[in-house]
Amino acid sequence: MYESMYVRDSQNECPVGRNLLLDKVRKIHQSRNCETIKLWPVDSRREICNQELTLVEGTDMRDLWKKLPFHYVFKVYLFNITNAEGIENGEKPHLQQVGPYVFYEWKEKLNPVDDEEVDTVEVSYKTTWYFQPSESNGLTGNEELIYPHLAILSTILVTMIEKPQMISVAAKAVDSIYKKPTSIFMKAKAMDIMFNGIPIDCTVKDFAGSALCAILKSDTRNLHVVGEDMYKFSLFGNQNDTIKEGRIKVTRGVKDPKKLGYVVEYKNETIQTVWNGDECNAFEGTDSTVFHPGLYKDENVIAFIFDLCRKMVGHFSKPTKVAGFKTNQYLFDLGDQSTVPEEKCYCLNPDNCLKAGALDLYTCKGTPIIATLPHFYLADPSYLENVTGLHPVKEDHEIRLEFEPFTGTPISSRQRMQFNMFIFPIPKFKLMKNFPYALLPLVWIEDNVDLSPDVIKQVMLVFHVLTGVSCFKWILLLGGLAVGGAAGGLEFKRRQLEKKLEITPVAPAPGSTDSSKNSADVKKWPVNISTLQPAAVPASIDDRN
Numbered sequence: 001m002y003e004s005m006y007v008r009d010s011q012n013e014c015p016v017g018r019n020l021l022l023d024k025v026r027k028i029h030q031s032r033n034c035e036t037i038k039l040w041p042v043d044s045r046r047e048i049c050n051q052e053l054t055l056v057e058g059t060d061m062r063d064l065w066k067k068l069p070f071h072y073v074f075k076v077y078l079f080n081i082t083n084a085e086g087i088e089n090g091e092k093p094h095l096q097q098v099g100p101y102v103f104y105e106w107k108e109k110l111n112p113v114d115d116e117e118v119d120t121v122e123v124s125y126k127t128t129w130y131f132q133p134s135e136s137n138g139l140t141g142n143e144e145l146i147y148p149h150l151a152i153l154s155t156i157l158v159t160m161i162e163k164p165q166m167i168s169v170a171a172k173a174v175d176s177i178y179k180k181p182t183s184i185f186m187k188a189k190a191m192d193i194m195f196n197g198i199p200i201d202c203t204v205k206d207f208a209g210s211a212l213c214a215i216l217k218s219d220t221r222n223l224h225v226v227g228e229d230m231y232k233f234s235l236f237g238n239q240n241d242t243i244k245e246g247r248i249k250v251t252r253g254v255k256d257p258k259k260l261g262y263v264v265e266y267k268n269e270t271i272q273t274v275w276n277g278d279e280c281n282a283f284e285g286t287d288s289t290v291f292h293p294g295l296y297k298d299e300n301v302i303a304f305i306f307d308l309c310r311k312m313v314g315h316f317s318k319p320t321k322v323a324g325f326k327t328n329q330y331l332f333d334l335g336d337q338s339t340v341p342e343e344k345c346y347c348l349n350p351d352n353c354l355k356a357g358a359l360d361l362y363t364c365k366g367t368p369i370i371a372t373l374p375h376f377y378l379a380d381p382s383y384l385e386n387v388t389g390l391h392p393v394k395e396d397h398e399i400r401l402e403f404e405p406f407t408g409t410p411i412s413s414r415q416r417m418q419f420n421m422f423i424f425p426i427p428k429f430k431l432m433k434n435f436p437y438a439l440l441p442l443v444w445i446e447d448n449v450d451l452s453p454d455v456i457k458q459v460m461l462v463f464h465v466l467t468g469v470s471c472f473k474w475i476l477l478l479g480g481l482a483v484g485g486a487a488g489g490l491e492f493k494r495r496q497l498e499k500k501l502e503i504t505p506v507a508p509a510p511g512s513t514d515s516s517k518n519s520a521d522v523k524k525w526p527v528n529i530s531t532l533q534p535a536a537v538p539a540s541i542d543d544r545n
Contacts (some may be wrong), residue, residue: 053260053293053408055121055252057114065261066123067108074129075100075446076194076236077374077492079389081146084185089421090434095389095441098145101190102135105447106290110243114252120264122249128197128241141191148440149186151200151233152178153421155212156429167428167463169475170456173433176209177201186429194443197224197232221245222367234417235443244306250287261290263304274309274363277345284309295408301330301401308371308417310346314401322411322449325404331376332399334359334371347521355380373397374418374444386438411451413445418444464469 036514044403049238055062055135061353077099098244152174159170174181177200200223202213216223216231222230246267251261272281286292295301301314314330321327330361336356337346347353348360359371376384377392384390404410420439426432469511 018078021516053257053288054254055250055261055290056254057112057121057184061290062121065109068106068289070449070451071104071106073135073446073448074103074105075448076103077101077444078145078147078190078193079441080442081148081185082389084146084183087185087436088183088431090436092436093387093389093423093438093440094221095387097389098143098190099139100136100446101141101194102132103127103129104132106537111263114479119252119255120249121245121252124247124267125244127239127244129236130192139190141189141194143190145189145190145193146185147188147193148421148442149178149181149184149198150235150421150442151198152181152431153184153423154367155433156426157421161362161368161424167426170212171429172206173212174204176204177212181431193232195237197226197234200231200233201224202229202231222365248287248306251468253292257294258292260292261286263287266306272309275345276347276350279342280310280345283311283313285313291408291410293406293408295328295403296405297328301403307365308359308361310359311483312399314399317400320402322402325411327411328405330401330403332401333357333373355382358383368421370420370439372418372420372423372439373399374416374446376418376439376441383439386436387441390441409451410449413447415447416444419500436516 055065077097078101080096080098081087081093083091083094105126107127110126111124113122114120115122132139155170155174156167159167161507162344178203178334186198188198189196200216202209202216204210204213213229218229220237222233224234224238226232240385247265248263249265251259251262251264255348263285266272266283271278271283275281283304285304288303288305291301295321297316300316302311303314304311312332314332317329317331319326320329334357335343335346337343337359338353341364344350344353346359348363354360354370357376361369361371362365372379372383373392374397375390375392377397384392392472397416398414399416400414401410403409404411419439420441422438423432423435423440424437
């Protein structure tokens with residue numbers, strides 16, 4: 001879902017898969033001799049789009065899919081803790097939202113390998129972020145926040161999940177590595193929390209510290225490695241300008257245009273082992289960067305979100321209009337694994353499922369993170385009741401996409417997700433001994449895209465050209481039927497006329513002559529009578545030559 005794009009040249013922006021059509025349009029306008037131009041075959045608009053929108057090597061669609069040319073705006077909102085000491089004494093957390101920190105995020109797909117027989121292409125994904133202070137409302141990233149020390153909190157929570165009897169050892173390891181911290185909360189700069197990282201010193205030699213560091217070294221996917229036995233922990237830094245772990249294979253849309261961009265394999269696996277059931281573990285939906293044309297309200301929008309290890313289903317909400325386009329709006333949510341039978345397999349603990357609107361990412365990401373919509377929008381009310389400072393608003397916190405249905409182009413999108421951690425009292429860990437029960441918000445992110453006016457104009461141009469091609473086809477067909485009908489009517493009349501013009505020779509009846517007269521006086525029928533005419537010949541037929 002967090003797929004984003006980068007603007008390199010606004011003059012050359014174009015909607016995904018439309019460059020080839022635009023080139024043809026330009027040629028039509030530039031050429032004086034239309035007979036020299038190879039125009040589209042007389043075909044329907046849908047068929048034209050299906051031909052152009054595939055991920056086959058050499059198509060514009062493939063090039064654009066590999067390196068998306070329009071930019072998404074990636075926004076980060078952090079939550080500052082305003083009552084850290086109060087939380088340590090059992091108060092509910094008071095939160096202050098700080099943001100947005102605005103970044104340009106763009107992605108590219110590297111080292112493609114095609115399999116024409118099964119119609120797939122396999123790639124690696126790379127993500128890069130660029131901070132935009134001029135768009136961050138005066139925020140520079142140097143703001144100091146009171147924030148949970150995520151490395152410490154993660155260590156304690158993972159221990160409670162995996163081996164709660166070892167919590168005393170984990171507490172000693174925290175004292176060793178983090179130099180006997182006095183609070184689970186720290187003061188840190190926003191950019192350090194997001195990208196630069198908080199130091200983790202694994203040069204310690206004691207048993208507890210060495211044991212914890214050995215675990216960290218065995219799985220560094222959420223850490224920056226900055227030196228021998230030295231690491232940093234941040235929200236996004238380990239993902240920036242790096243290639244995503246594992247290759248991704250998607251369908252190219254040749255054999256089945258409706259399956260354009262569908263994920264069929266990830267990390268050499270055709271099914272996951274993350275959730276408690278094949279239905280939830282199956283790869284389903286597109287990679288979220290491309291959608292098939294002909295996307296109408298009678299079907300759902302399905303995208304597989306790698307950062308959540310699951311599909312997200314968008315349901316048609318209402319017809320809308322964006323920048324002159326008639327669009328269809330789709331809304332997404334995280335469902336309710338506690339009550340909806342088909343979502344039960346997302347529940348990691350069948351005896352204690354999360355409530356509506358929450359998803360446990362522990363088996364997906366290896367950290368005890370809980371995903372929700374921002375400000376607990378659409379989540380069970382109990383999550384909101386245990387904190388203060390959140391104000392869920394539909395317009396600001398929902399996930400919505402506006403699609404132009406004919407081309408399947410997302411004209412506008414708001415893709416949002418919040419990440420949280422549970423806090424609760426842990427008697428054997430003094431820093432959390434008196435903590436309240438709460439789902440503590442950490443950060444929420446938003447990917448925005450609104451196609452620029454230049455792009456909108458190009459989409460509109462192609463849309464109208466394709467409409468014209470389709471209309472011209474029907475005009476030719478109807479014109480052909482009309483001409484054919486007229487020709488058939490004329491042929492029918494011509495044949496009827498020929499029947500009327502047939503002349504039967506007439507001879508005198510026997511015995512009609514006078515025997516007393518001389519045979520030379522008997523009147524004979526003339527051989528040629530130039531004045532003989534049919535009784536009624538329509539002028540239109542008579543003048544046909």
